[in-house]
Amino acid sequence: MTTGYNFAYLNEQTKRMIRRALLKAVAIPGYQVPFASREMPMPYGWGTGGVQVTASILTPEDTLKVIDQGADDTTNAVSIRKFFKRTAEVATTEETAKASIIQTRHRIPEAPLREDQILVFQVPIPEPLRFLEPRETETRKMHALEEYGIMHVKLYEDIARHGHIATSYAYPAKVNGRYVFDPSPIPKFDNPKLDSCAALQLFGAGREKRIYAVPPYTQVKSLDFEDHPFTIQKWDEPCALCGARGTYLDEIILDDRGKRMFVCSDTDHCRKARSGEEAA
Amino acid sequence: MYVAVKGGEKAIDAAHRLLKEERRGDPAIPEITVEQIGGQLSLAVDRVMTEGSLYDRELAAIAIRQARGDLIEAIFLIRASRTTLPRFGYSTPIETSEMLVRRRISAAFKDMPGGQILGPTFDYTHRLLEFGAETQAAEAPVAMAPADIDRAMPRVLDLIGAEGLIEPASAQPSEPQDLTREPLSFPAGRDLRLQSLVRGDEGFLLALGYSTQRGYGRSHPFAGEIRYGEVSVSFVPEELGFEIEIGSIDITECEMINQFKGSAEVPPQFTRGYGLSFGQCERKAMSMALVDRALRAAELDEEQTAPAQDEEFVLSHADNVQATGFVEHLKLPHYVDFQAELELLRRLRREAQGLHQEAAE
Numbered sequence: 001m002t003t004g005y006n007f008a009y010l011n012e013q014t015k016r017m018i019r020r021a022l023l024k025a026v027a028i029p030g031y032q033v034p035f036a037s038r039e040m041p042m043p044y045g046w047g048t049g050g051v052q053v054t055a056s057i058l059t060p061e062d063t064l065k066v067i068d069q070g071a072d073d074t075t076n077a078v079s080i081r082k083f084f085k086r087t088a089e090v091a092t093t094e095e096t097a098k099a100s101i102i103q104t105r106h107r108i109p110e111a112p113l114r115e116d117q118i119l120v121f122q123v124p125i126p127e128p129l130r131f132l133e134p135r136e137t138e139t140r141k142m143h144a145l146e147e148y149g150i151m152h153v154k155l156y157e158d159i160a161r162h163g164h165i166a167t168s169y170a171y172p173a174k175v176n177g178r179y180v181f182d183p184s185p186i187p188k189f190d191n192p193k194l195d196s197c198a199a200l201q202l203f204g205a206g207r208e209k210r211i212y213a214v215p216p217y218t219q220v221k222s223l224d225f226e227d228h229p230f231t232i233q234k235w236d237e238p239c240a241l242c243g244a245r246g247t248y249l250d251e252i253i254l255d256d257r258g259k260r261m262f263v264c265s266d267t268d269h270c271r272k273a274r275s276g277e278e279a280a
Numbered sequence: 281m282y283v284a285v286k287g288g289e290k291a292i293d294a295a296h297r298l299l300k301e302e303r304r305g306d307p308a309i310p311e312i313t314v315e316q317i318g319g320q321l322s323l324a325v326d327r328v329m330t331e332g333s334l335y336d337r338e339l340a341a342i343a344i345r346q347a348r349g350d351l352i353e354a355i356f357l358i359r360a361s362r363t364t365l366p367r368f369g370y371s372t373p374i375e376t377s378e379m380l381v382r383r384r385i386s387a388a389f390k391d392m393p394g395g396q397i398l399g400p401t402f403d404y405t406h407r408l409l410e411f412g413a414e415t416q417a418a419e420a421p422v423a424m425a426p427a428d429i430d431r432a433m434p435r436v437l438d439l440i441g442a443e444g445l446i447e448p449a450s451a452q453p454s455e456p457q458d459l460t461r462e463p464l465s466f467p468a469g470r471d472l473r474l475q476s477l478v479r480g481d482e483g484f485l486l487a488l489g490y491s492t493q494r495g496y497g498r499s500h501p502f503a504g505e506i507r508y509g510e511v512s513v514s515f516v517p518e519e520l521g522f523e524i525e526i527g528s529i530d531i532t533e534c535e536m537i538n539q540f541k542g543s544a545e546v547p548p549q550f551t552r553g554y555g556l557s558f559g560q561c562e563r564k565a566m567s568m569a570l571v572d573r574a575l576r577a578a579e580l581d582e583e584q585t586a587p588a589q590d591e592e593f594v595l596s597h598a599d600n601v602q603a604t605g606f607v608e609h610l611k612l613p614h615y616v617d618f619q620a621e622l623e624l625l626r627r628l629r630r631e632a633q634g635l636h637q638e639a640a641e
Binding site for chain 2: 005006009010011013014017034035036037038039040041043044045046048068069070073074075076078079105106107124135136137162163164166168169170185186187188189207209210233235248249250251265
């Protein structure tokens with residue numbers, strides 16, 4: 001250990017407190033459990049919730065993968081991976097299939113996850129109703145009463161105004177038929193992967209001091225209407241690098257004359273597809 | 281074709297090396313020492329300790345140097361270091377009426393037992409830049425009256441409280457909650473509110489306190505007393521079962537006297553606002569006292585109209601480590617979400633154009 005800090009940075013009292021919150025979160029799928037989030041050595045809004053969750057569940061035998069925007073080599077992913085390398089000396093990987101814990105910001109990997117994997121999401125605003133009602137006292141009441149009318153009205157107004165539901169990421173969904181939750185700012189493209197996922201999905205919001213969870217094989221239904229069913233993003237062209245269709249693509253602007261290309265946002269998936277491996 | 285759009289590990293390392301170099305400045309000039317910061321930038325140290333929630337002058341000085349003088353960054357460093365410390369327990373309450381006072385003033389009375397003691401203050405100085413001050417020879421030390429340990433220095437609010445003119449200080453029979461151990465929930469008790477305000481951003485509280493003076497939640501404040509000095513800290517170790525003194529800290533305490541209030545049962549009385557900080561953060565302690573009083577609006581049955589009276593608004597946004605993190609996180613990549621928005625916007629525009637053409641036909 002190079003740091004003089006406890007394994008995975010947090011002291012054991014803190015980890016125990018976070019694990020208790022995690023257990024409660026798993027017991028009540030989609031419910032936002034308040035927890036005494038700590039200051040971490042990275043700024044709020046940069047993944048402190050996810051980092052605290054990961055630090056609390058990490059064991060020396062784990063293999064950790066960290067992604068941001070689907071990629072392992074984005075700045076924040078590099079920084080968080082380095083942090084755990086340094087403070088926990090755990091093995092790290094860029095391969096989805098080889099990871100036991102995957103911490104993510106804004107994406108769910110394209111490859112299906114397994115029962116022996118845990119996906120940890122970094123969450124900026126855990127409250128799906130926040131932009132409709134700024135007060136926590138009010139929104140907690142709405143959840144308690146299962147009063148989600150304002151959300152449906154918002155979605156309906158979108159349709160009336162634009163002809164579509166104008167939420168393209170952080171798309172609200174109902175967990176286990178009870179709590180409406182914010183799946184973090186993943187594109188709605190990823191919402192179907194939340195549903196009946198084999199892996200445990202944990203969500204940590206550090207600044208807002210909330211933890212919530214979707215246990216394995218739990219129903220997650222994106223909100224929609226019978227005549228306006230939920231749909232996901234589609235691209236006209238395949239990934240310019242691996243040729244995949246049906247993956248989430250990042251747009252890259254190539255020059256100042258409007259030339260652009262689209263490439264897979266999941267870098268591990270793309271690399272595997274190019275090397276001809278089975279994208280596990 | 282390959283386009284390098286992802287951040288490289290090498291680039292990050294290089295940026296951090298560059299930061300280190302910039303922080304050091306011209307290597308021909310000696311590096312500023314932690315002792316110099318502690319001794320000569322002591323108010324910066326006080327602020328970092330207060331908002332960092334950790335009383336350690338040396339660590340605060342190290343943080344200020346490492347942060348290149350950016351105090352919020354220094355506060356952040358202190359908080360991140362503090363969070364790793366195990367908790368042994370809570371000290372017994374400090375007794376500010378037994379403070380070894382270095383400064384004590386009241387704007388409510390011309391004189392009172394113990395007297396007005398100005399101490400080290402910018403008040404009444406002319407704010408004229410002292411050109412060439414660095415070349416001046418050291419001056420003779422200021423003559424101080426011999427410390428009068430036995431001089432009674434009762435708190436001004438206790439003096440008028442004895443007459444029943446001011447409400448008693450709130451007393452909470454239960455153990456105070458701990459903001460650093462439990463998440464804040466609303467409505468918050470005054471214990472949690474005060475904890476949150478102590479570590480809240482000085483600038484934010486200053487502006488909110490100021491707004492109450494300008495009519496947004498007006499409370500007619502008087503600076504009943506501001507005192508700065510040294511108090512001892514005691515602790516009861518479980519295995520001993522009795523109190524031992526473990527050290528002393530410098531603090532500033534501000535007690536505001538605010539507009540009075542009465543009811544059918546209680547004759548009119550002044551009300552209180554309370555501020556506290558490590559070191560000599562006087563502006564902070566005063567701002568905090570104003571905001572504390574404003575946040576008591578509901579408890580005192582006052583109409584809530586102003587931002588400073590809105591507990592959820594004030595407490596949710598007072599912490600500068602949280603605020604700066606979330607504002608600055610906008611620098612992180614958001615390609616995926618932005619792509620999702622682009623895709624939607626293009627589709628909407630395509631459809632809108634289609635409709636347009638239909639209408640034109």
